[in-house]
Amino acid sequence: MKTNNNLTKIEFPMIRHFNMEAMKFDNIIKLTIGEPHFTPPTEVQNAAIKAIQNDEYRYVLSEGRDDTKKAILAYVKKHFNQQYNEDEIMITVGSTEALSSTLTALINPGDEVIIPSPAYTGYAPLVTLNNAKTVFVDTIKDDFQIRYHTFNESITSKTKCIVLNYPNNPTGVSLDAKSITDIIRIAKEHGIYIILDEIYNRLMIDQFTSITDTSVRDKIIIVNGLSKSHSLTGWRIGYVLASKPLIKLIMKVHQYVVVGVNTITQFAATQIDCDIDERIEYYKSNVLYAYERLTNMGLNVVKPNGTYYIFPEVPYDSEKLFYDLLEKEKVAIIPGTCFGNYPKHIRISCACDFLDLKEALNRIERLLTDFSNLNSK
């Protein structure tokens, strides 16, 4: 009996492969995975413990608990000036489920989905599973920004939506003002949906700007979650913000796939506006330090203004650099090939202890100096 053909088109993420390779070695400094090294804030932990002690074990409403939704709506208004009502939010199993349920709700077989690259590896497989086609648009010549003419020529009558991830994994770059104007223009001209994956928008170096233009509000779907900002990667909590009719559609998918989100985690998320400034400052300072070190090494790097990633260009095949760094210097990074056709870039995750980052950068510098000495002979 034949199983789902789409699965033959999907591979396990290459990031996972390189991370597993790194795990074969002892005492490695791992700058691979985008997972904060801090534990969840105390307020969040206590809310979860209290929920267990109060016997909060029952099914909850598919769209999410009322006070969890209220807390998140107040938080997005306060921090990102995003104004949504209680029937314009749904609580999801991480931003991954928010994205997956949204794509299933929007896509028909044969549709096209535009994704700027370099791109987070989680998107294209979800498009394939929905019998649609991913159209990657390279942003490297525009310093990873969105420019009207580059994107406009990739849009066809089959284009359903564009998935934007800013601040971006792997580049750390956020949208500039021109990108925002150009995206709005494209969405209006072609009537396409804009999915905004804003999972890193609290981890900013500069001020974060979302797309809040009211003329495209009914086309915007925002996915977000607490994994990165609140160190809740394993607790699987996220949310989707969109117009009421869109939320109703997305919920149709969600209620059959997950029913609803884990009750305990939803209680924890009522504390979303707890103080996380210190950890944000910590990663900001890590990223700025890495930027300074990498530019001093003579590497070409676009300065990140959010997330905890940095994506330098290296004078080396990035997969070869991965193995050389691992074997000679006991440092693990992620090759740029995991995010598209970027064989001369590497992604460094700075979501780690500063002293580890500093030592890893010393070792990267040593390897690159040895490499350039060898090549100049």
Ligand SMILES: Cc1ncc(COP(=O)(O)O)c(C=O)c1O
């Ligand atoms: C851009 C981006 N979106 C979504 C996710 C998944 O986040 P969540 O844990 O909320 O599902 C990640 C995780 O690395 C990511 O980098």
